[in-house]
Each structure stands twice: as C-alpha cells, then as structure tokens.
Amino acid sequence: MPHLLNGHSAIDIGLQDRGLQYGDGLFETIAVRRGRLEFWQQHMQRLQAGCRRLQIPCPDSRLLLAEARHLLQGRSEAVIKIIVTRGEGGRGYRAPEYTLARPNRIVSLYDWPDHPAANQRAGVAARICTTALGINPALAGIKHLNRLEQVLARSEWDDAHIHEGLMLDVHGHLIEATMSNVFFIKAGTLYTPDLANCGVAGIMRDVILDIARSGHIPCDIGHFSRADLEAADELFICNSLIGIWPLKQLEQYSFPAGPLTHQIINALDRARHEHAGHENI
Template sequence: MLINGKSETRIEANDRGLQFGDGLFETIAVKDGAPCLWRRHMERLLGGCSRLGIKPPDIHQLRQEVDREIGKAGRGVIKIIITRGPGQRGYRPQAESQPSRIISFSDEPSFPEQVHQRGIVARLCSTRLGWNPALAGLKHLNRLEQVLARDEWNDPSIHEGLMMDAAGRVIEGTSSNLFVVQDEKLYTPDLSRCGVAGVMQGRVIEIAEELDIPVIITDISLQDLWVADGLFLTNSLIGIWPIRELSGQEFSLDALPRNLIDAVQERGYSLS
C-alpha cells in the first residue's frame, strides 16, 4: 500500500476521509499488468474532485504510483482513495488542506465459473438509498447504505442485491449498475438523485450504441423488473453479469443481447 507515495499502512487520525468520509475512490481492474479503463476512471475521479472542491491529484504522479503498486503482477485490482486530507475539528474544510492519496493492490477476485453464460442469483435489499442530487453519480467514500444492504444476506449462492431509493425506484446493485432488457431495448436507471455512475456502465452504453442497441436512461420501478425480458448488472471488475433469478423469480437469458455481452468481455476492458 502507498500513502502519499510512501509504503505505509497508517493514515493520520485527523484525515477527513476517516473523520467524515470526505473523499472519493476508484476500483480498477488490472489485466496484462496495466489498469483498465484508466482514462475513464480518471475522468470520474477528477470530476468528483471538482464537484467536492478537493484539490485534484496529479494524474501523471498517480499513474506512476499505481504502476509501482502493481509491480510485476499481471492481474488484480487497484484501489485509489483521494481524501481532502488532514483537517481541524469541525465540518468546514480548510482552504489549505492537502489531499491524501491511498493506493492499494489486491488479488483478482474469484467469480463463479461460467457466470457470464449461466447468470447469477440476486435479491432485493430492504435498505434504501437516500436522495442527494449534490452527491448523485459520485463514487464518494460514504458507503454506509451499501454496507447495510450487503449485510442483509449471507447466502453464498446470492451474488448481488438490488437497492431502491426512498420512493421505491430501483437504482443499482450494492456494487453494480443495472440494465433492464425489454423489447430489444436497454433501460438503465436515472442516477440524478442517488447512485453511482459506473465506469463500466458508461462503456456498456457506448458499445450498445455501436451495435445499434437503443439505450434509455429513465426511472425504473419494481414492476418494470418483474415484466422485463431480461436483466443484467455491470461494474469495472465483473464486466456483465446476467441475472437468472431475482428474489425467487426466474429470468430467461435468451433475451439478453449476446453480441453486447461478448463485445464487452472482448473489448470492454481497454486501457482507455
């Protein structure tokens, strides 16, 4: 682990990331020794820094530190955390705050065999996402809603849980974005009130448009799920996970756009 460029595992107790969750993070797949979708992750990170008023990191320096942390590993996961840095007591940020950089590498996660062909089992979570348009779309450090949602089940056969907002709209998985397939069109939730704008979600939308598959961003209700032709999830580590069962209801995988799934698996992890 690197903290501000030094091999370290401890951070100052008054760091605002620890005190208030005042910061952002990126989770990046590493393949062939390089961080995938680097440009897109950095665009989201810099956009988040701008919205939160955090001094942005030097991307060249950040990439050097990421490459150093990856070392000779061929595959794995890089996590980047940017906090506003150490601060005084109280919520008000200090103008002179110096952001902290935390970079860690971990092994590639182990996913079920042939999950992209057979699909996964998912459930609905009772924990709801609160509305906050000021933070909507950001991958900020405040993840307690997701922590509570993920703590709702221990069954290893269930791979993900879907979360709704306060009005009952379906927003996302605990660590993934949702797509609904209906009449050969893709629908994905509006994230203007809450939720994380996923890097892989954006890549999937781009590839779908290249394949002339219509993508519609809109509010999605529970009823929309129950009558859908198919469902799938995305994030930067899993790519695409088809859902074969949601809270006891089975879904056919035949309606899913196989050309899109294959294209994402083949070129969805580009370096840019």
Template sequence: MASSSTVRYRVNGHPHDLVSVRDRGLAYGDGLFETIRVVNGRATLLERHLGRLGRGMSVLRIEMPLTSLRSELEAAAVELGEGLLKQIVTRGEAGRGYAMPAIAEPTRILQLLPPPEYPAAHTLKGIRLFPCATRLAHQPLLAGLKHLNRLEQVLARSEWQDSGHAEGLMCDMAGHPVEGTMSNLLLRLDGRWVTPDLRHCGVRGVMRDYLMDQLAAEGEPVLERSVTLDELLACDELVCCNSVFGVWPVVGLGDRKWAVGPGARRLQVFSEQVLS
C-alpha cells in the same frame, strides 16, 4: 511483471499502511475511490476511472493533478500484473469540524490487491438478486460519484449471507430500482436496453458507461430513465455490470426467473474486450 498474492499499500506514493487519525476521509468520508481491474499489467478502463474521479474531485473541491496519479496507477499496474488497484483520495488532514480547511494536502491511498475470486458460474449461468430493504436516499449533488460514504451499501450487503445470492437489488425511497450494492443494472424492455436514471442517487459505473457507448456505436442507444419495480420484473433480460467482474446475467429475483438471453451474451462480449 508478476501476479500478486498479497495486499500491498502505498500512502502518498510511499510503501505504508497507516494514515493519520486526523484524515478527513476517516472522520467524514470526505473523499473518493476507484477500483480498477488490472490485466496483463494494464489498468483497464483507466481513462474512464480517472474521468469519474476528476468529476468527483470537482464536486468535492479536492485539488490534485490527475496526471501524476495516472502515472502512479500505470506503474502500479505493471508491478501488479494481475489483480485490482483500489485508489482512495481524501481531502487530507484537518482539525475538528466540518468546515473545509483553507489549505489542504490530499491523501492518496493505493491498495494493490490480488485478482477477485468470483465463481465462473456467475458469468456462465447467471446470478440471483437479493431484494434489499435498505433504500438509497436522494442527493443529486453526490449522485453518480463514487465517494467514501457507502453506509447504505454496507447495510444492504449485510441483509443476506447465503451463497444463493451474488448481488442485491437497491431501490430509492420511492421503491424504484436503481442499482446493485456493487453494480449497475441494464434491462431489456420492449425491445431496447434501459438503465435506471442516476440523477438523484446511485453510482455512475465505469462499465455501465462503457457498455452504453458500445451499444450506441452500434446504433442501439440505451434509454436512461426512472424504472419501476413492475417494469423490472416484466423485462425480458436483466444484467448487473461493473468494471471488476464485467457482466453477470440475472436469472432470479424473488419468485421471478429469467433465462440467460442473447442480449446478456452480447454485453459480455463487450466487457471481455476490455477485461481480458
């Protein structure tokens, strides 16, 4: 088992870095993906990643057994040692037109990536959020899924280039905070944890679900509901989380400043239990 410093690719289980121009993932974003942190040869939070992937395949009606995919990911994690696995699943090849092919053979694309290089200060001292102008459209059918249509996030991330912001705040069309460009939000408000409702848009993050389960197990369930921007600005603590970096405390958004509080440190302990 050795740490990887180069990117490796597999397509349908074979070493390859090319896919067909007829693949519907390329043509229409007709597919899903998961980015999985690998630590000591172990694919962290794997069952949760596979669970979200399975929910997405059910909604998109992509038929593929998860048992073989699990085995491939576990073997790739051992081979990689430390880093990231990015698993993409598309509907596969088809002709022109939106109609789903009567018979489809899904395409599996696996990337074996080196570990991410985030500054340690993001975890220790916190980050500033950029207030993105790009809004998330409501589509309840796709809400929560990590599908391949991520142009809203691409446009939002293009709004800042400076190193002073590590993540961006994304709101829906009504101006309600939903998530970051690559993370979910949890805020400490009126003595309890609250996270934005994702029934209409946004990605249901694996780390978000894990942290919510950990808090619930300790008798502190997280409230999922619509959050206003005024509420977010008035909260006592704010964090971003995902399954790659864990938990980053938020210390600034525009003119608003926060201190790194005990709640954020507690969530970091939870995340480190699975990411280290």
C-alpha cells in the same frame, strides 16, 4: 495488501484525516487484466469530476498511474483501489480552504477476485434490498466515501448463493445494486436507471451505454420500478471487476441469460481487448 500513501509505502493514515472523520473523499476500483489498468482514463475522469464536486484538489493522474504501476510490479491480474481524501483537518465540518488543502492519496493493491466463469455465462441470483438509497443530487453519481447505505444493504443477507442485492431509492425507483449497476432488456431495448438523484455512475455502465450506442441498440435511461424489473426479458449487473453478470434469478422470478445480454458481453470483451481508454495508450 500493499499501499502507497502519497507515494510512500504505508499501512496507516493519520487519525485526523477527514476521510475517516467524515467520509470526506472519493475512491476508484480499477481492474488490472493482462497487465493493463482497464478503462484508466474513464476512472481518472470520474475521480476528477468527483474532486470538482467536493472541491478537493485532484492528484495528478500520471502520479497515480506511476504509483499503481509501482505496486503492480508486472502482475497481470489484480485490483487497484485509489482513495483521495481532503486530508487532515481540525474538528468541525468546515474544510480547509481549497488552495491550502493537502489531500491524501492512497493507492492499494488487492488480489484479483477469482469469480467462477459460470457467473458470466449462466448468470447469478440477486435479491431486492429493503435498505433504500437516500435522494441527494449533490452527491449522486460520484464514488464518494459515504457508503453506509451500501454497507447496510449488503448486511441484509449472508446466503452465498445470492450474489447481489438490488437497491431502490426511497421513492421505490430502481437505482443500482450494492456494488454494481443494473440494466434490463425489454422488447429489444436496453434500460438502466437515471442516476441524477442517487447512485454511483459506474465506469462499466458508461462503457456498456457506449457499446449499445455504437451497436445501434436502443437505450433508455429513466425511472423504473420493481414491476419493470419483474417484467423484463433479460437482466444484468455490471461493474469494473465483474464485467457483466446476467441475473438468472431475482427473488422468485427467473430470467434467461438472453441473446442481447450475450451480444453486449461479447462486445465488452472486444472493448477490453482493444484497450480503449487503458493507461498504456
């Protein structure tokens, strides 16, 4: 797994980096398919929004793109992960002044995860995690490096037949899954949780909301409970790497990989082919 740290090939980072000391940074996980960095512009916009929120100077996206391409060396399928930390600092939470900050940027190349095609066609099984997401509007939506809740939730099962764990917040509202966002369909309307209080606003979630809007599929972003999920007609999860996986099983409940889910999967395939937002436009 090759990495570039601030443009230079590296395997290590300084022990004083605030990413390690406090999780003081952000990341993006980007699918590379057919040689293209999918939805690059959207990933850069979220990274910039996260940097604004944390007041970390954001690296130039052209620099990041050049570094990602350098690592890819023409590979057609892969994963690029970008981490931006606030850089080195002394002991103590106080961050260096914005104009003096020297953020560290890490661009890493990983193999494409070869998930079975059946995951998208027939769907996967998921569970509901007992680890709850804390409420914190100041950190909600951005993809920051404080991910212990997800680590704890993912440690709740090791059954290989269960692909994801859905997470509720401490009030019992459905928010997301450990590594993906969640949608459900009921009577022709597409529902997905509001992420104002917690959760990561996934790039694929936004792409799907755009697809639904341009396909005139009614959408509702709001607060939903476990009972809403159980009563759903169709259910699916999404992220930048998996695209969309229908959920065919959630705890003791079964769901069909129904028609609206497949309509959205097909529209997503077209969006990916049309290169909208990819880096080479």
